Amino acid sequence: MRTLVLGGYGNFGARICRALAGDTTIALLVAGRNRDQAQRLVDALGGTASAVAVDFTAPDFAQTLRQLDVGLVLHAAGPFQKQSYAVAHAAAEAGAHYIDLADGRRFVCDFPAALRARFEASGCVGITGASTVPALSSAVVEHLCAGWTAIDSVDICIAPAQTAPRGKATLAAVLSYCGEPIRIWRDGGWTQAPGWASPERIDFLRMRPRIGALCDIPDLELFPTHYAVRERVMFRAALEVGFTQRAFAALAWLRSRGLLRRPERLAGLLNRTAVAFDFLGTALGGMVVRVEGVDGQGRPARRAWHIAAGNDHGPEIPCMPAILLARQLAAGAAMPAGAFTATGLLALAQFQGEFARWGMVTDIVDEAGVPDREPVTDAAAA
8 A cells, every 4th residue: 555654754754664674564664844854854765755745825735646546644743733635635635545644633533424424425534632641541542441331530741851852843842732721521511611720649659659631632522421431531641851841831831811922823932943942851651540430240440551662762652553554444444434533543553562672560459459560571570
């Protein structure tokens, strides 16, 4: 399958290209506006990958995809918070499958209704949110709550390593809702809280505790309905260096009072200056998902899933769902035509090989009783 990775030499796109380059079922096209940059990555990859210069904002992008005989467009050129669905429309028009790494709430949540008819007509599948959220987060929730009769709460926190590559686009996405009111499901109803507010101590199994603050992601809107969560769905991000966490809180305060209208414009500056604080942090990042509810025997239950990613490998995690889904399509896996979020499309077990590849360790803990740890491999656990 001829697979075009848009943003293929970017922070996440390059990781995806490295993962797919050795797959014999995929003919890889590293794509972006700058062909020289794409070619440099292709030269580093070796093999049969090709570099192509494309402009996905061009009105003839669908025609370009047809000329290149693309079977799958993998969109990694974020941020997605203010993007249109032009790339997805072009993919459907060209008769190609589509996968993106979007974590923008409106982009992901509105995608199925906006694109369903187009992809059904093309006989292809369009998948949005093939990233940490909601693809991996939903896989974790379904694994933890298997057999339960009710889910009361879902609490997710991502804790990036201070020294891991951030990327301007990632920071711009985060800053876009800093200080903005975010609609959340709390106490069994919808309410609002400002982004990067509601600070709370988050405990991790293999990392020091951090202070996490509210961030806007699709799960906040998708999970209450999809999993019939009765009480609360919360997502927080916990930065490693306290000063940077406080800096985001200050930006949120300024925006909430109308003193800073577009903090995302500071993404480039913050991306350049953040390295000055790397000496205060480490190369260890992670994530925790906690769920509470009622198990199959009618007993109160509380479980948590942890992942620890060392050596600055944390940014590999957002790429894994797209990689897994691309391999499925290239291998001929049957998927219904239409447009879908990545919620529930992958099982947690499908990620284990990728976790092990990067030496990541996962644990499952029964927080209402005896720990039930599940290391990826003996070597990784050691």
